[in-house]
Amino acid sequence: MEIKVLGSGCSNCKRLYEYAKQAVDELSIEANVIYVTDMVEIAKANLLRTPGLMVDAKVVSYGRVPSVDEIKELIKQA
Amino acid sequence: MQLIRDFFNLLNDALLKMTWLDALVKWFFGDIIGISEESLAYSSLTFFVYDVIKIFILLGVLIFISSYIQSYFSPEKTRRLLKGKSGIGANTLGALLGTVTPFCSCSSIPIFIGFTKAGLPVGVTFSFLISSPLVDLASILLLASIFNWKIALAYVIVGLVIAIIGGSIISFFKMDDQVADFIKEERKKQSNQDLNEYVMTKKERIQYAFEQVKEIFNRVWIYILIGVGIGAFIHGFIPQEFVLTVLGDNNPFSVLIATLVGVPMYADIFGTLPIAEALILKGVGIGTVLAFMMAVTALSLPSLIMIKKVIKPRLFFLFTGIVITGIIMMGYVFNLISYLFT
Numbered sequence: 001m002e003i004k005v006l007g008s009g010c011s012n013c014k015r016l017y018e019y020a021k022q023a024v025d026e027l028s029i030e031a032n033v034i035y036v037t038d039m040v041e042i043a044k045a046n047l048l049r050t051p052g053l054m055v056d057a058k059v060v061s062y063g064r065v066p067s068v069d070e071i072k073e074l075i076k077q078a
Numbered sequence: 079m080q081l082i083r084d085f086f087n088l089l090n091d092a093l094l095k096m097t098w099l100d101a102l103v104k105w106f107f108g109d110i111i112g113i114s115e116e117s118l119a120y121s122s123l124t125f126f127v128y129d130v131i132k133i134f135i136l137l138g139v140l141i142f143i144s145s146y147i148q149s150y151f152s153p154e155k156t157r158r159l160l161k162g163k164s165g166i167g168a169n170t171l172g173a174l175l176g177t178v179t180p181f182c183s184c185s186s187i188p189i190f191i192g193f194t195k196a197g198l199p200v201g202v203t204f205s206f207l208i209s210s211p212l213v214d215l216a217s218i219l220l221l222a223s224i225f226n227w228k229i230a231l232a233y234v235i236v237g238l239v240i241a242i243i244g245g246s247i248i249s250f251f252k253m254d255d256q257v258a259d260f261i262k263e264e265r266k267k268q269s270n271q272d273l274n275e276y277v278m279t280k281k282e283r284i285q286y287a288f289e290q291v292k293e294i295f296n297r298v299w300i301y302i303l304i305g306v307g308i309g310a311f312i313h314g315f316i317p318q319e320f321v322l323t324v325l326g327d328n329n330p331f332s333v334l335i336a337t338l339v340g341v342p343m344y345a346d347i348f349g350t351l352p353i354a355e356a357l358i359l360k361g362v363g364i365g366t367v368l369a370f371m372m373a374v375t376a377l378s379l380p381s382l383i384m385i386k387k388v389i390k391p392r393l394f395f396l397f398t399g400i401v402i403t404g405i406i407m408m409g410y411v412f413n414l415i416s417y418l419f420t
Contacts, residue, residue, distance in 0.1 A: 008187055008384070011297070039187065039387060040260045048153040048192040049185045063152075063185070 001031040003075065006042050007051035016051040016065045023071040031075070094223035096132050103128040122314025129306045129352045136220055137302070137348055138291055144215035145290035148180040149283040153189050155179075156206065160198055166246055169205040173241035176209030177234075180290075186210070187384050194257055195264050201249025204397060209241035212376045217347040224355050225364075228419050232412070233368060240372075240404040247400055248393070256393035301349035309352035313359060321360040332366045333409030337402060340373025344381075350374045364419055365412030372405045 005020055007013025017035045024031045036042070045052055049063030053071065055078035066074065091097045103124050107113050113120045156175045160168060181189075186207060193203040213234050221230035255262070278286060312321065325332045340350075350371045357367050377398065386394055412419075 012293075039191070039258075042188055043191040043195065043261060043264050046192065046195075047188050048157065050188055 001029060001075075002056055003031050003033045004036050004054040005033070005051055006036045006045055006047060006054065008039075008042070009037055010050065012065050013051035016053060019065065019068050019071055020053065023068050023075060026068065027072055027075060029075070094136075094219070096128075096135070096223075099132055100124075100128050103131075118314045120314075122310045125313045125356070126306055126310035129309060129355070130303065132223075133220075133302055133306065133348060133351065134295075134299075136223055137216075137295065137298075140216040140219050141291045141294050142287045145180070145287035146283055147215060148178055149278055149286050151175070151179045153179055153181075153185070153192070157193055157196055157198065160193070160202055160206075161196055164199050164202065164249070166242065168199065168202045169242045169245040169249065170238075172202045172205035172245060173209040173238050176206040176241060177213045177215065177238070179206075179210065181210040181214075186381065187388055190385070190388055191261055191264070194261050197265065199249055200254050200257065200393070201245040201247075203245075204248050205241045205245030208244050208376060208401060209238060211346070211381075212241065212372060213237035214347075217375075220347065220351060224351055225358070226419070229364065229368075232419065233372075236368070236408045236412075237372065240376075240401065240408065244397070244400040244404060248396060251396060253393045253396065256390040258388045258390070261388060298346055298348050301345045302352070305345065305349035306352040309356035312353070312356040316360075318360050321357065321362060325357065325362045325366050327363045327366075327413055332363065333369045333406055333413065336366045336370035337373045337406050337409065340370045341377045341402065342379040343374045344378035345374050347371065347375050363413040364416045365409040365414070368412055369405050369409030372408070373402070376401055376405070 003020055003024065005013060005017040007016070013035075017033070021033050024033055042050065042052070045054065045059055047059065047062050051065065052062040053060050053066070053074065055075055058078060060074040060078055061070075107120060107124050107127075108115055113123065156172075156179050159175065160172055163171065190203060190207060193206070194200060218230050218234055221233050323329065325336060329335075354367045354371050357370070358364070382398065385397075389397070
């Protein structure tokens with residue numbers, strides 16, 4: 001599984017990255033959590049608001065920082 | 079009539095200007111602590127404490143109200159509303175939507191890319207991007223609180239006019255090819271399916287508004303303290319003659335200096351207000367002060383560095399040139415007609 005946090009480096013993006021890592025830890029699943037700041041990739045994901053959270057190339061949330069529990073749900077659903 | 083007017087003045091003084099707080103702070107430092115009212119420390123201290131408390135109260139209340147209203151708008155909705163439109167009407171709509179769409183400076187680049195990809199004219203996108211940081215709901219009420227309603231209204235109108243005309247000029251010069259190449263490639267693909275937008279319930283909107291207050295508070299409190307600190311320092315320690323020599327109406331370069339000092343600074347309107355307030359108290363012209371505030375909020379070094387990555391140099395210089403020229407012109411005009419605002 002691949003989980004991406006997309007953002008331009010603002011504080012919310014960094015917080016989401018930490019939460020996503022924590023969610024993966026707590027679920028104890030095999031997943032890569034990657035922090036993406038590349039504009040081209042953000043443009044390709046069609047995001048208008050950062051930070052964005054992608055699970056296996058699908059945007060599951062954007063423009064807000066979901067809680068660790070919510071991220072766990074989002075990962076399970078994907 | 080007079081009764082109604084008195085009533086509104088009372089509300090204005092109590093809720094927006096918080097005259098009671100001023101009196102309370104002065105009473106605390108003068109009568110309780112016993113600092114001489116003649117001393118420089120007294121005017122700096124009272125200014126600092128009064129301003130910090132006032133701005134934090136206003137910040138909390140205003141961000142809550144404006145976030146609740148803004149929860150009905152989003153960049154996605156704005157993009158849908160602007161799609162397929164062009165001309166000055168579209169620039170006007172873009173500028174107006176800029177005032178109500180929730181906007182964080184770290185989202186300006188994704189918004190620029192997303193709008194351009196969807197085929198919006200670059201000029202319309204810029205009308206949105208200029209008005210967004212410059213004019214927002216909270217700043218209007220804050221200006222009314224610290225200055226008066228006439229100045230708040232004038233600020234809003236000028237901010238919108240700069241955004242509309244700026245965007246129109248960019249449209250006129252046909253700058254649509256002046257964007258980074260990767261955006262052009264994305265635009266050709268037309269892979270613009272809208273992401274599913276989440277619709278909030280009323281309870282979630284209230285929660286959202288609370289979270290916005292907390293988040294903005296965490297982000298800006300340090301700038302407010304710095305801003306009020308500078309304001310208090312100017313208020314208490316910088317001689318009036320010096321301030322007026324540099325920024326007074328008799329110096330033909332006053333507006334130019336205020337604008338160019340403000341441009342690279344990064345702060346939002348809450349941080350600039352205490353400085354503006356102190357300058358007004360020293361007798362600096364209203365146009366000069368507004369020019370400083372607009373320059374700080376509309377442009378900053380970090381935002382310019384970011385935007386530089388997604389547009390080409392010609393558009394970059396046109397955009398910064400228009401905004402700076404617009405602010406300077408506005409400043410001189412307002413100094414000339416300042417008698418209308420007292």
